[in-house]
Amino acid sequence: MIIETIQSFLQRVPLVGGMLQLNSTWSLVVVTLAGLLLLWRFWAFTVRPALKPDEPPELPYWIPVLVSFRLGQAIEYVRDCHGVLTRARKHFGNTLEPYSIFLGGQKVYILTAPHDVSLAYKSPTLSYDSFNLDFTILYGVTPTSVHKVFAEPSKGAPRHSDPERNPQNKSVAHWSEELYRQQLHPGERLDVLAQNFVICLRDSVDWNRLARGHSTASDGVIQDVSLLKLCKDVIIDGATRVFFGERILQIEPDLAEAFCQFDNHSYMLMYKYPSLFANVMFGAKKRVNDAFTRYFELPKEQRQGETWLATMEEREFRDLNFGNQDIAKFFSLMHWVVNANTYKLCFWLFAHLLHDPALYAAIKEEIDRTITDKDDIDLARLTKACPRLEAFLNEILRFTVSSQSTRRVDSPTVIGSKTLQPGAFVFIPYRQLHFNEDVFGADAHEFKSDRFLQNPELGKHPSFRPFGGGTTYCPGRFVARQEVCIFVALMLHKYDVALVGAMGEQSFPRVNDRNPALGAVGPVPGDDLRIKIRRR
Numbered sequence: 001m002i003i004e005t006i007q008s009f010l011q012r013v014p015l016v017g018g019m020l021q022l023n024s025t026w027s028l029v030v031v032t033l034a035g036l037l038l039l040w041r042f043w044a045f046t047v048r049p050a051l052k053p054d055e056p057p058e059l060p061y062w063i064p065v066l067v068s069f070r071l072g073q074a075i076e077y078v079r080d081c082h083g084v085l086t087r088a089r090k091h092f093g094n095t096l097e098p099y100s101i102f103l104g105g106q107k108v109y110i111l112t113a114p115h116d117v118s119l120a121y122k123s124p125t126l127s128y129d130s131f132n133l134d135f136t137i138l139y140g141v142t143p144t145s146v147h148k149v150f151a152e153p154s155k156g157a158p159r160h161s162d163p164e165r166n167p168q169n170k171s172v173a174h175w176s177e178e179l180y181r182q183q184l185h186p187g188e189r190l191d192v193l194a195q196n197f198v199i200c201l202r203d204s205v206d207w208n209r210l211a212r213g214h215s216t217a218s219d220g221v222i223q224d225v226s227l228l229k230l231c232k233d234v235i236i237d238g239a240t241r242v243f244f245g246e247r248i249l250q251i252e253p254d255l256a257e258a259f260c261q262f263d264n265h266s267y268m269l270m271y272k273y274p275s276l277f278a279n280v281m282f283g284a285k286k287r288v289n290d291a292f293t294r295y296f297e298l299p300k301e302q303r304q305g306e307t308w309l310a311t312m313e314e315r316e317f318r319d320l321n322f323g324n325q326d327i328a329k330f331f332s333l334m335h336w337v338v339n340a341n342t343y344k345l346c347f348w349l350f351a352h353l354l355h356d357p358a359l360y361a362a363i364k365e366e367i368d369r370t371i372t373d374k375d376d377i378d379l380a381r382l383t384k385a386c387p388r389l390e391a392f393l394n395e396i397l398r399f400t401v402s403s404q405s406t407r408r409v410d411s412p413t414v415i416g417s418k419t420l421q422p423g424a425f426v427f428i429p430y431r432q433l434h435f436n437e438d439v440f441g442a443d444a445h446e447f448k449s450d451r452f453l454q455n456p457e458l459g460k461h462p463s464f465r466p467f468g469g470g471t472t473y474c475p476g477r478f479v480a481r482q483e484v485c486i487f488v489a490l491m492l493h494k495y496d497v498a499l500v501g502a503m504g505e506q507s508f509p510r511v512n513d514r515n516p517a518l519g520a521v522g523p524v525p526g527d528d529l530r531i532k533i534r535r536r
Contacts, residue, residue: 367489394464401465409425
């Protein structure tokens with residue numbers, strides 16, 4: 001009966017129907033395959049979910065097997081991850097309950113409800129270590145070194161003779177997390193770091209440095225500057241100097257360019273693209289790694305100006321007898337984490353300011369009230385006395401962060417009314433949380449610069465996760481905000497910045513949200529803004 005129905009339907013399709021009439025064997029093959037496909041789909045996405053109501057339902061797909069490899073939504077997800085997740089949310093009726101997708105043979109649970117996300121961060125059976133270990137090997141660190149970093153020291157056999165180092169005898173991976181917190185959480189070390197950013201960025205936005213390589217009009221205006229390149233040059237070079245000292249940029253002056261090439265294509269590494277199709281990404285990654293390798297080949301006395309964190313991390317790796325290449329790759333990862341977000345946030349912040357003169361004037365007035373001297377920035381005052389700037393930055397974060405938290409299910413885990421099965425992965429896509437209309441309103445898909453000013457409590461809502469949460473709550477969230485505020489304050493206080501041409505002549509850049517990122521996403525390739533800068 002089913003086969004006859006399928007055959008009758010196919011015969012009504014002009015091209016297929018003609019083929020079926022010409023060749024009865026072909027007819028039998030097509031009808032059989034179509035019938036099997038429909039039966040499989042009915043079983044996989046209707047019958048099986050009904051038999052296992054406690055498991056998250058799976059987003060349907062049509063290709064069950066390809067060379068014994070379940071693709072699921074993999075191809076579509078690589079092309080447009082946010083689009084796939086939005087389609088899935090609508091398919092399941094916007095209930096925000098956990099569901100699953102298949103990516104390259106791997107089941108992945110998707111969590112988008114704020115309460116479910118909070119439970120996942122607290123769950124001891126959802127592990128980040130296994131994902132982190134696998135990704136570090138994927139990045140290129142030798143497996144032997146990676147396993148040493150993640151190995152737990154034997155009880156009663158401390159790794160260090162100095163009791164002040166790693167007093168809880170943690171693995172190097174977990175001790176590194178503590179080192180990051182000691183450097184980047186509020187305290188004396190963060191204060192020193194922030195002041196170094198003020199000094200460094202003040203130098204980077206000096207008039208003579210900005211004018212270098214650009215034409216300057218007779219009235220003292222720097223003409224036709226790429227906003228994206230300005231943010232890259234100032235922010236990435238500045239952060240690199242602050243964290244690693246001047247020497248690394250002397251070794252590789254174009255480190256920022258190589259880093260951006262890698263960062264823009266880093267999703268190819270995550271999705272394990274063959275080198276044949278990802279030569280730009282692999283080439284840029286090699287340039288960054290090679291620069292840090294040459295850096296660590298130098299004697300310590302020739303590598304001055306690095307942060308306390310960098311010094312302590314190198315010390316840990318040297319104690320494990322790592323070679324310079326593996327140390328360089330670990331530091332390349334640190335460099336990626338340090339620089340992946342802030343230059344994009346600065347770009348989006350200025351893009352909105354330049355397209356909204358009233359907002360530009362309001363933020364500029366707020367900043368001017370906090371700075372008494374052109375170059376003197378009181379960070380405490382800047383961050384506390386600029387509520388409009390803080391709210392504006394929160395909306396930038398909400399609208400542009402497209403990263404996701406990843407966990408592995410180690411044992412059956414109950415999240416809400418569903419049970420997650422061992423061996424699968426869990427994705428927490430922040431962009432889906434940030435566009436939750438129940439939290440951010442019916443206009444959640446629109447950018448609204450004063451959204452968090454009108455409702456400051458949104459900044460504390462569990463659906464607002466620009467820096468993640470749980471054990472992977474980004475320790476650099478404080479310095480990232482400070483870095484953005486320093487750059488904006490210096491530029492607006494020292495200069496008048498405007499778009500080249502008349503208002504409306506340049507289109508607003510589109511958000512490149514198709515591929516996942518480590519944090520904030522940049523504009524669609526080719527979408528930049530040309531600006532002019534005038535001394536105040």
